[in-house]
Amino acid sequence: MIESEYINIKWDAIVIGTGMGGSVCGYELSKKGKKVLFIEIGPYRRDSNIKNISKKLNSEVKDGYWPNRIKGNTTFGKLNIYPTMGYGAGGSTLLYAAQLERFHSSDFEFQKFRQGKSNLPLRWPISYAELAPFYKKAEILLNVCGGIDKYQSAEFQKHLLPRDLSKIDNEYLSYINECGVDAYSSHFIEDITNECKGCGGLICPNSCRRDLKSICIEPAIKEYKANILSNAEVLSINMKESVAKSVNVKVNENLVTINSKLVVVAAGALFTPKILLNSKSDIFKRGLGNNYDLVGRNLMWHSSDFFFLRAKALRPIIPDNTKLISCNKFYEYNGVKLGTFQSGGSKIKADQVKSFLIKNSKINPLLFIFRFEFFCSLAAKIAEYVGSTFEVYSTIVEDLPYLNNRVYIDESSDSGVSFDYSYRDELMERSKTLKILIKKFLKKNFWVLFITGKNNLNWGHPSGTCRFGDSIENSVLDSKNCIHGVENVFVVDASFFPSSGGTNPSLTIAANAIRVSNIMNTYLEESVD
Secondary structure (H helix, E strand, C coil), X not given: CCCHHHHHCCEEEEEECCCHXXXXXXXXXXXXXXCEEEECCCCCCCXXXXXXXXXXXXXXXXXXXXXXXXXXXXXXXXXXECCCCECCCCHHHHCCCCECCCCCHHHCXXXXXXXXXXXXXCECCCCHHHHHHHHHHHHHHCCCECCCCCXXXXXXXXXXXXXXXXXXXXXXXXXXXXXXXXXXXXXXXXXXXXXXXXXXXXXXXXXXXXXXXXXXXXXXXXXXXXXXXXXXXXXXXXXXXXXXXXXXXXXXXXXXXXXXXXXXXXXXXXXXXXXXXXXXXXXXXXXXXXXXXXXXXXXXXXEXXXXXXXXXXXXXXXXXXXXXXXXXXXXXXXXXXXXXXXXXXCCCCHHHXXXXXXXXXXXXXXXXXXXXXXXXXXXXXXXXXXXXXCEEEEEEECCCCCCCCEEEECCCCCCCEEEEECCCHHHHXXXXXXXXXXXXXXXXXXXXXXXXXXXXXXXXCCECCCCECCCCCCCXXXXXXXXXXXXXXXXXXXXXXXXXXXXXXHHHHHHHHHHHHHHHHHHHXXXXX
């Protein structure tokens, strides 16, 4: 049974989900003296022998990954895949490569980048200037280090911690910049150790990649008296007119109700809509915030193409750091919004390649041969051998919002939701343009080999399904990230994005979570029971 202490307390804030947004927001509120309860669908503690767990990669689901499939109706056919999402305290930060880059000012004022029939609004309801102080606070909280990106304000980067680059890393950075791409050392929060070989996509076996469990959740619990209820699923939010009063939680096969003064929803862009759609009331008959049928719509992913680089120098230059390079030269190019490319965050390992091939052979018919153990293992070993002299890179190209790209309730799906997604020609063309530019510029000093197929969606970057805006008719949330017409339900994961930007979403989620935590704190200070 659930401990009575969780039920008998009226919490100041219940935080649903412990990824980047939920962890940061809950930490900030608890630091201000508020009674915070994190509710996490996955485990809080893991097997102490984490090194052995991280090596178990032959099954479809690795430790730390979402364990249930989700159905998709897409341009590439019907899918039934495991989403690339974290599962457990820390959420997807358990798996990310820890590269944290800011969005650009153009991401907040993007009318000139409208493409086709996308559902881009004129602008974000807040400006880059408004979010900039919170970007800085997030970078300081997370100990972000890195070099200066010439395509961002130098003033906004001077507080970043310096990176201790080796001689070979500096040599490699100079060599790639001879190609005229203005690359810089990536912004990230990993505490590099001599043992670190990069572990993007895995729970770090050496604890040298700092996730949000260690940065926010554990300090919130140990230092500021927050609590966490793990292995518990929030099913819905109970409303009394325009005020949330409690949440319904399934834990140990029991259904319980837990009271709170406000509710923070941060279950991720795929599952936050599920909670809201299941939260029906007299005012919100179609689901909380869904009177205009917008909850779950405008789903975006990013496209990402992986490629190998090998230096043409007589003595191949192989950097020590697997997260060395970021490049924003093509973020905006000839009036078209493209995105970034960056180091892949990990060396090529046979077991990771094998896991990738197993998963994608069930999505892509062209990879059917890798459903057979012999061919899959052989390809993985070859990739590891060849990759020992190559560096892995990835592009991130902005995806645009479309109303019919959406997440919705589907009880036939293992995860309880399915999604529809149409891959638009404009995204395909912009992805192709970035690949052409990378080859054109880097061919001076590198052999370039792209390895991604036609379906290059980045399944780890869903966003936009409860976006914020000024108009209740075109957005779910207001500029404070509170549901329109509701006093005390806030959404702080990537669901709130009106656009996806052309780089990693994590830092923007963290910065906004800090901004919104101040708004929540004011509400709690002024509220009367």
